[in-house]
Amino acid sequence: MESYRSEMLFVNMNSFLRFFVYFALFLQAFCTETDARRGSNNAPSVSFVTMSSGNELRISDNPTLVVNEKQPVSLICQFAMAKGAILREIVWYREFDDGTNVKLLTYDAIMNITQVNDLASKNIKGRGPTTLQIDSTSPTDDGWYQCHVGIYINRKILEKVGYIYLNVLVPPSKVRIAVHNSIDGNSLFRHNFSLVCRVEQSKPAANLVFTRNGKEIKEINHVNSTTLLGGMAESYADLLLTKDVSSDVKASITSGNLEIKDQETQVKSIIRYTVLHLKAQISGTKMWESSSYLLWTLYPQYDTDSEYGCLAKHESLEKAKYALQTLIMFPAGPPTEESLQIEVKPNQPSLGSNVILQLNPDLLQNIFPKPILLWTNDLGHMKNKQKFYVGNKLLLRNVRRNNTIYKVQAFNALGTASTKTILVLSDKGESKNNNAGHSGSIASILRQDLHYQNRICLLVTIFVQFLQIVVCNDMW
Template structure:
């Protein structure tokens, strides 16, 4: 039985060898490629080994998740006289071929699988073709296109009586794969703590009341902030802060170089931002970190990283925070910086320069008196307008926005004073201006009629009025 099995096995091997001798063999491989950066020139190399005669080479780019193939290169050996022929039909000869495809300045749409299909002639029949293929996935990396740092839940009011949660949001778009994002303060990495939900943060006490102590002396303001390394936390839901903040009802306006109008009386400002809060943190703040990522329509990623802590206006004012990004497609980190600053010295302007009765007056915040970077207040301030000693012209107690509009001012508003309060979580400041209203010569005054009573108590008749008028003319 063993001898019979050996004979059968030998027969099968001889048949397989004969079949391979008749049909020939073909192996196809594509050289692997590391991830490439968008804009680079890429060369795809397809190597195949055979002892037969080459028929064709076809390159495909696979799209739509593998359901569609786009032909990008074809080589037909039938019309090429340089292909090799076998000198001895019975002698096996290995022929090594290579086909290359050059992709100049690859873009994100070039990312994906590629296939190399090779066909050789069947030894048994020139009408049959033996096919084989190889595949490779081209991984195109894209460096981040933009990075920005914003303040969450702003504008918000200033509170000197208790600490406020403050959140910086770093938004990085256009990167593939997703970049690594971290925060720095004054050029040094920040030690952060991950969180999983807002409830957990509240339970841990995001520097709650037990971590605060009364401000005994101003020497405590020299507390140094400790810095250390930063790490990324798991994905989680960001903390929602300042739920009762005012709505963004302000209107933005470009600062101009107009001088203060003659109708604006300059009143010394009352700076509240330098007042010391009634609390102070007993230790360095705890920074909580969270980041999320989502895929954009072009296949790149958008990453949002948040840094949350209890804000201390005395220590955080003028502090430089930066968000930095590391990515394999970047030769050096990419970063965006913001400097926390309280508003100081708002500059007001009034139009028209000479307000008259019936005019529409606009009082506008032009900027801040803070040196060369006068208009760079971060986070975005909240502008609140009030009238000293009474409601505004429309009956409201306060208005939000950089511009206060007074429609058709009456003469009764002459001498009225208006207060502009500018504040953000780091501080608050007040500036006053007085409205001077002049009479409008275009408005005609109503004539006054002279009505004299007679002896009977009735008004004088028309005839008696004409008589008095004629006597007055004769006397003159």
């Protein structure tokens, strides 16, 4: 019983103290307003909450706080109060891109209570009276934060706001480098080979640098690329891995040289490179994709077994990420008839079917430099009434002419070769269609005869029943 009375006494005393503090603050504000009215009958009313001026309350702004993704961070509200001031509260807000503010945390200095808003993320909490703690940062935490400080001084309430920008860095994802063929045939670049290096996600965009045998390829000149980039604007989607990107793609073209020395002859050569850099922000996020293309004319005597690499440099990394690609090439040479083998699909085409003619890709890839393929036939014209077709895969639709001779010629800088085939068509398809037609007509005739037979049987049945009725009547 005594413990219960003591507990109730403590609760009543706590409630009384809270009431007394708030009542004293109310009297202080009331007296301030009364003094202002006494000073001048025509003076406007003084705002109860005013912004601080002078040295009564000073708050320090931290313009930018940089942290890597998944690391903890503490946002500290740094301020100084004049002598005799009493801290009232500290409130943290998150400012979003659309201009809205969301209250995250409130520290009530009078009651010494910290309260986290339900709208705040789960990894946000208070640590001490002046600190906002984020346990594991993510790109969604990136942005402006506001620290509102309120004090009591000279019988009035003063407030001031400090700002902190949290910049969350996301290191580059896996670096990939590979041979890419989409630019090889682009007439805007006078090269016959390209490598692509990609970083799918990072914040901000990663800077990519190519290397050859461990030596960085210096990008010396920035190409006046207005015309080139204008001609390639429609193909950005093909050059980027991420298709859902913002329309503002950052593109630049540079050039550089690399001096190569033949180990046997000690002869020095200059390899000229062109580098295309693309940086695109992924829609709906703050993440970026970086894709860079290294274009040059291959020199088999220098490039065979060379190691081309890609460095992904980023401010979140102490050391750049790296990826390698070894070029294993065949010796340069002209096309040969042995490397040109025509494949027909399907194996036994029929009249009226679609047919594909193409060269064996496994044999074709052994030819270097890459050849141009030209198709012709003995008719003198190809599909769409063209005299020839350029490419590896020739599609023939609804083929009707049998024993047509198709010829393909392969050209590169070192020579030419050709081969031919006779397209033999079977009439199995036509025979099947004809047989199906005859079978259908016979079946229809039989069905028609069966229909008449049923009608005759029905008439006979009715006639027999009529005779039975007549006979029965005669008997009666």
